Amino acid sequence: DVKVTQSSRYLVKRTGEKVFLECVQDMDHENMFWYRQDPGLGLRLIYFSYDVKMKEKGDIPEGYSVSREKKERFSLILESASTNQTSMYLCASSSYKSRQGVNTIYFGEGSWLTVV
Amino acid sequence: QKEVEQNSGPLSVPEGAIASLNCTYSDRVSQSFFWYRQYSGKSPELIMSIYSNGDKEDGRFTAQLNKASQYVSLLIRDSQPSDSATYLCAESDFGNEKLTFGTGTRLTIIP
Numbered sequence: 001d002v003k004v005t006q007s008s009r010y011l012v013k014r015t016g017e018k019v020f021l022e023c024v025q026d027m028d029h030e031n032m033f034w035y036r037q038d039p040g041l042g043l044r045l046i047y048f049s050y051d052v053k054m055k056e057k058g059d060i061p062e063g064y065s066v067s068r069e070k071k072e073r074f075s076l077i078l079e080s081a082s083t084n085q086t087s088m089y090l091c092a093s094s095s096y097k098s099r100q101g102v103n104t105i106y107f108g109e110g111s112w113l114t115v116v
Numbered sequence: 117q118k119e120v121e122q123n124s125g126p127l128s129v130p131e132g133a134i135a136s137l138n139c140t141y142s143d144r145v146s147q148s149f150f151w152y153r154q155y156s157g158k159s160p161e162l163i164m165s166i167y168s169n170g171d172k173e174d175g176r177f178t179a180q181l182n183k184a185s186q187y188v189s190l191l192i193r194d195s196q197p198s199d200s201a202t203y204l205c206a207e208s209d210f211g212n213e214k215l216t217f218g219t220g221t222r223l224t225i226i227p
Contacts, residue, residue, distance in 0.1 A: 042219035
C-alpha cells in the first residue's frame with residue numbers, strides 16, 4: 001500500500017513563528033502536493049513538485065514556500081505564520097500512469113495547524 | 117479558472133436506498149474524473165475513477181460520466197451507515213499532474 005506520512009498531526013503555533021510541515025512518501029512517486037482544506041472552500045492546492053528541487057505554485061501559494069531536496073520528502077514552510085493560515089494541511093503524492101495517462105493521488109493523514 | 121461544482125448537501129438517504137451524488141465541471145478539456153470519500157477528521161481516500169463516457173461499476177459504487185453535458189455522478193447502491201461521509205469530486209486534464217476538487221457533498225445515511 002502507498003503510504004504518505006505527515007510528521008505532525010496537531011500543531012499550535014504563535015503568530016509570526018516559522019512553521020515546518022514535513023511529508024514523506026514511500027512509493028517512489030514523482031509528484032508531491034500540499035493542499036489546505038477549509039470548510040466551504042474544499043481542497044486548494046498550495047504547491048506542487050514534479051521532481052527533486054522542482055516546484056510549481058498552486059492556487060494559493062502566498063505566505064508559503066516548499067522544499068524538495070529528496071524524492072521522498074516534501075516540506076511546506078510558513079515563513080511567518082498568521083491566524084488565517086489556521087487550517088488542515090494535506091500532503092499527497094502520485095505517479096504518472098502511462099497506460100491511462102492519469103495520476104491517482106494518495107493523501108497523508110493531514111496536519112491540523114492552529115495559529116494563535 | 118477551472119471549476120468543479122458540487123451540491124454541498126447535506127444529502128440524507130435511508131439505509132438500503134440508492135444515494136446519488138452529482139458533479140459538474142467547467143473545463144471541456146477535462147479528461148479524468150475521481151470520487152474521493154472523506155470521513156470527518158480524516159484524509160480523502162479514492163473510491164472511483166472514470167475516464168470514458170458511460171458507466172463504471174465497482175461493487176456498490178457506479179460512476180457515470182457524460183462529457184457532452186460536463187457531468188459526472190456517483191451512485192451508491194444499498195447505502196450503509198458507514199457510507200456517511202463527505203464525497204469529493206475531482207478532475208484533471210490528460211497528462212496534467214494536478215487535480216481540481218469540488219467542495220464536496222456531505223452524505224448522511226439514515227438507519
